[in-house]
Amino acid sequence: MTASTTPAPTRGALRRGGGVGALYSGNPQSVIARGFMATKSTNYIVVLTGFFEPIFYLLSLGLGLGSYIGSVDVGGHPIPYAAFIAPGLLAVSAMNGAIYDSTWNVFFKMHFGKLYQGMLATTLGPLDVALGEIVYALIRGGVYAITFMIVMQALGLNLAWTAMLALPAVLLIAFGFASLGMGITSYMKTFQHMDWINFALLPMFLLSATFYPLSVYPVPVQWVIQALPLWQAVDLVRGLTTGVLSWGLLIHVLYFAVMITLGLVFTTRRLRSLFLD
Amino acid sequence: MPSPVIEARDLRKLYKETAAVDSLSFEVAPGESFGLLGPNGAGKSTTMRMVGAVSTRTSGELSILGMDPNENGPDIRAQLGVVPQTDNLDAELRVRENLLVYGRYFGLSRAVVAQRADELLDFAQLSDRAKAKVDDLSGGMKRRLTIARSLINNPRILLLDEPTTGLDPQARHILWDRLFRLKEQGTTLVVTTHYMDEAEQLCDRLVVVDKGMIMAEGAPAALITEYSTREVVELRFGSERNADAAVTLAGVGDRVEVLPDRILIYADDGEAALSEAVRRGLHPITSLVRRSSLEDVFLRLTGRSLIE
Ligand SMILES: Nc1ncnc2c1ncn2[C@@H]1O[C@H](COP(=O)(O)OP(=O)(O)OP(=O)(O)O)[C@@H](O)[C@H]1O
Ligand SMILES: [Mg+2]
Numbered sequence: 013m014t015a016s017t018t019p020a021p022t023r024g025a026l027r028r029g030g031g032v033g034a035l036y037s038g039n040p041q042s043v044i045a046r047g048f049m050a051t052k053s054t055n056y057i058v059v060l061t062g063f064f065e066p067i068f069y070l071l072s073l074g075l076g077l078g079s080y081i082g083s084v085d086v087g088g089h090p091i092p093y094a095a096f097i098a099p100g101l102l103a104v105s106a107m108n109g110a111i112y113d114s115t116w117n118v119f120f121k122m123h124f125g126k127l128y129q130g131m132l133a134t135t136l137g138p139l140d141v142a143l144g145e146i147v148y149a150l151i152r153g154g155v156y157a158i159t160f161m162i163v164m165q166a167l168g169l170n171l172a173w174t175a176m177l178a179l180p181a182v183l184l185i186a187f188g189f190a191s192l193g194m195g196i197t198s199y200m201k202t203f204q205h206m207d208w209i210n211f212a213l214l215p216m217f218l219l220s221a222t223f224y225p226l227s228v229y230p231v232p233v234q235w236v237i238q239a240l241p242l243w244q245a246v247d248l249v250r251g252l253t254t255g256v257l258s259w260g261l262l263i264h265v266l267y268f269a270v271m272i273t274l275g276l277v278f279t280t281r282r283l284r285s286l287f288l289d
Numbered sequence: 290m291p292s293p294v295i296e297a298r299d300l301r302k303l304y305k306e307t308a309a310v311d312s313l314s315f316e317v318a319p320g321e322s323f324g325l326l327g328p329n330g331a332g333k334s335t336t337m338r339m340v341g342a343v344s345t346r347t348s349g350e351l352s353i354l355g356m357d358p359n360e361n362g363p364d365i366r367a368q369l370g371v372v373p374q375t376d377n378l379d380a381e382l383r384v385r386e387n388l389l390v391y392g393r394y395f396g397l398s399r400a401v402v403a404q405r406a407d408e409l410l411d412f413a414q415l416s417d418r419a420k421a422k423v424d425d426l427s428g429g430m431k432r433r434l435t436i437a438r439s440l441i442n443n444p445r446i447l448l449l450d451e452p453t454t455g456l457d458p459q460a461r462h463i464l465w466d467r468l469f470r471l472k473e474q475g476t477t478l479v480v481t482t483h484y485m486d487e488a489e490q491l492c493d494r495l496v497v498v499d500k501g502m503i504m505a506e507g508a509p510a511a512l513i514t515e516y517s518t519r520e521v522v523e524l525r526f527g528s529e530r531n532a533d534a535a536v537t538l539a540g541v542g543d544r545v546e547v548l549p550d551r552i553l554i555y556a557d558d559g560e561a562a563l564s565e566a567v568r569r570g571l572h573p574i575t576s577l578v579r580r581s582s583l584e585d586v587f588l589r590l591t592g593r594s595l596i597e
C-alpha cells in the first residue's frame with residue numbers, strides 16, 4: 013500500500029449544536045449505494061417476492077371475488093370492486109414494503125450485523141444512515157408501485173388521469189411508515205418484540221377499509237379507523253386512482269408529512285443515542 | 290517533542306452510577322505505538338470509543354489531532370481508522386465490496402476507493418478472496434479484512450481494540466507484521482490488549498489500566514524493571530499445600546506471591562532462589578524459572594492476574 017498522507021476529505025458537515033454525533037454529513041447516497049450492492053449480492057429473492065404478492069392478491073380477490081360483488085359506492089360514485097380494492101392493495105403493499113425494510117431489515121442490521129456501528133465510525137452521521145436506508149427502501153417500493161400500476165392500467169382499473177399522482181402518493185406513504193418504523197424498531201431488543209409489530213399491523217390491515225368501505229362501521233369506530241395511517245393511505249390512493257377527489261386528500265398528505273418528520277427526528281435521535289452515546 | 294496527537298486529561302465515563310473509565314490521563318505522540326493493557330472490564334474499549342469520537346465523555350478533557358470530539362466528531366473520524374473489538378464487517382457484501390462501500394461512507398470518490406481497495410486487499414493478503422462472501426472467511430482473514438477496511442481513508446491514527454484476540458499464533462504474527470509496517474510508515478497506533486506478549490511486541494509505551502484507572506505507565510521493559518525483578522520462579526505444590534509452602538518460603542528472593550494454583554518467587558537470580566527453596570526441604574510438583582513479563586507487573590500492581 014502507499015503511504016500518502018492526504019487526510020480523507022470531509023464533506024461539509026451540517027452541525028447542529030455540536031455533540032459527538034454531528035447529525036448529517038450530506039452523504040446518504042453512500043448508504044443507498046450500499047443497499048443496491050447488497051441487493052445485487054445477496055437479497056434479490058426478497059425483492060422478487062415483494063413484486064408479485066400484491067399482484068396475486070389483486071387477481072384473486074379483485075377479479076375473482078369482484079365478479080360476485082359487483083360495484084361499491086365511493087363518495088356517491090359506483091366503482092367496480094376490483095377498481096375499489098386495487099388502490100387499497102397498492103397502499104397496503106407500500107406499507108408492507110416500508111415496514112419490512114425498516115423493521116426486520118433494520119433490526120437485523122442493528123443487532124446481528126452491527127452494521128450501523130461500523131457506518132457511524134466513519135464521517136457519516138445518524139441522519140445520513142436513516143435517510144439512506146429509507147430512500148433505498150423507497151426506490152424499491154417505487155419500482156413495485158410502478159409495476160403494480162401498469163397491471164392496474166392493463167386491467168382498466170385506473171379510472172382517472174389523477175392515477176398518475178398515486179405514484180408520488182405511494183412514495184409519501186412508504187416514507188411515513190419507513191421513518192416511523194425504523195424509530196420504533198430501534199427499541200426492539202428480541203424477536204418477540206418484533207412480533208408485536210405484526211400484532212399491531214394485522215388489525216390495521218383488516219379494518220382499514222381496504223376490502224370494503226368505511227361506511228360499514230358504526231360512526232365512533234369510523235373515527236378510530238380514520239386516525240390510523242393505513243386508512244389515510246388507502247383513502248388517499250383510492251381518491252387518486254378512481255378520480256373521486258376531495259379536499260380530504262390534502263389532509264392525508266399533511267398527515268404523512270407530519271409522520272415523516274416525526275419519524276426522522278425520532279429515528280435520528282435513537283440512532284445517535286444507541287451508537288454515539 | 291512534537292505536540293501529541295491524542296491528549297486525555299482526567300477522562301471519565303459513567304454508565305449510570307458506575308465509572309467505566311475513571312480519570313484517565315495520557316498522551317500519545319505522532320507515530321508512536323501506544324498500548325492500553327488491562328483485564329476484562331478495565332475500561333479499554335470505553336476509552337477507545339471516546340478516542341474514536343463515537344462516545345461522549347462524562348467529564349475531563351480530550352483532544353484528538355488538536356480537535357475536541359464533542360465539537361468535531363466527523364472531522365476527527367475522517368482521520369481515524371477503527372478496528373473494533375468484535376468484527377462488524379458487512380455480511381451482505383463481498384470482501385472487496387466491503388472496502389469499496391466503507392470508503393464511500395467517508396465521502397471518497399469511486400476511483401480513489403477502487404484503487405485503495407486493491408492495494409489494501411494486497412496488503413491484507415486477501416487479493417485471491419476479493420469476491421468471497423465475508424462469512425466464508427476464517428476468523429484471521431476477517432480480522433485482516435477489518436484492519437484493511439480501517440485503512441481505506443489513510444488514517445493518521447489507527448485504533449485497534451484487541452486486534453488478535455481469538456487468533457492462532459501464526460495468524461497473530463501475520464497481523465503483528467502488518468501493524469509493524471504501518472508503524473514504519475508513520476501511522477500512530479493505539480492498541481488495547483490483555484496479552485502481555487502482544488503489548489511487548491507492539492507497544493513503544495503503554496499504560497496498565499484496572500477498574501478505569503491507570504496503575505502504571507512506561508515502556509514495557511522499563512515497567513518490568515520498575516515493578517518486578519529480573520526473573521521469576523513458578524512453583525506448584527497442588528492447591529492444598531501452596532499456603533504451607535509459602536510460609537516456609539518466607540524471605541526467599543525479593544517477594545513471594547501466592548496464587549490459587551501456584552507460588553511465584555520474585556528474584557533477580559531465579560536459579561539461586563529455586564536452590565534455596567529446595568534447601569529448605571520443599572519438593573514442588575513442577576518448577577519453572579522464567580524472565581519477568583508484564584503479567585508480573587500487573588500482578589504486583591493489582592494483586593490479581595491479568596487473565597483470570
Ligand atoms: N454501553 C454500556 N452500558 C453500560 N455499561 C457499560 C457499557 N459499556 C461498557 N460498560 C461497562 O464499563 C466497564 C468497562 O467496559 P469496557 O468494555 O470498556 O472494558 P474492556 O476493558 O474493554 O474489557 P474487555 O477486555 O472485556 O473487552 C465494564 O464494567 C462494562 O460493564
Ligand atoms: Mg474491550
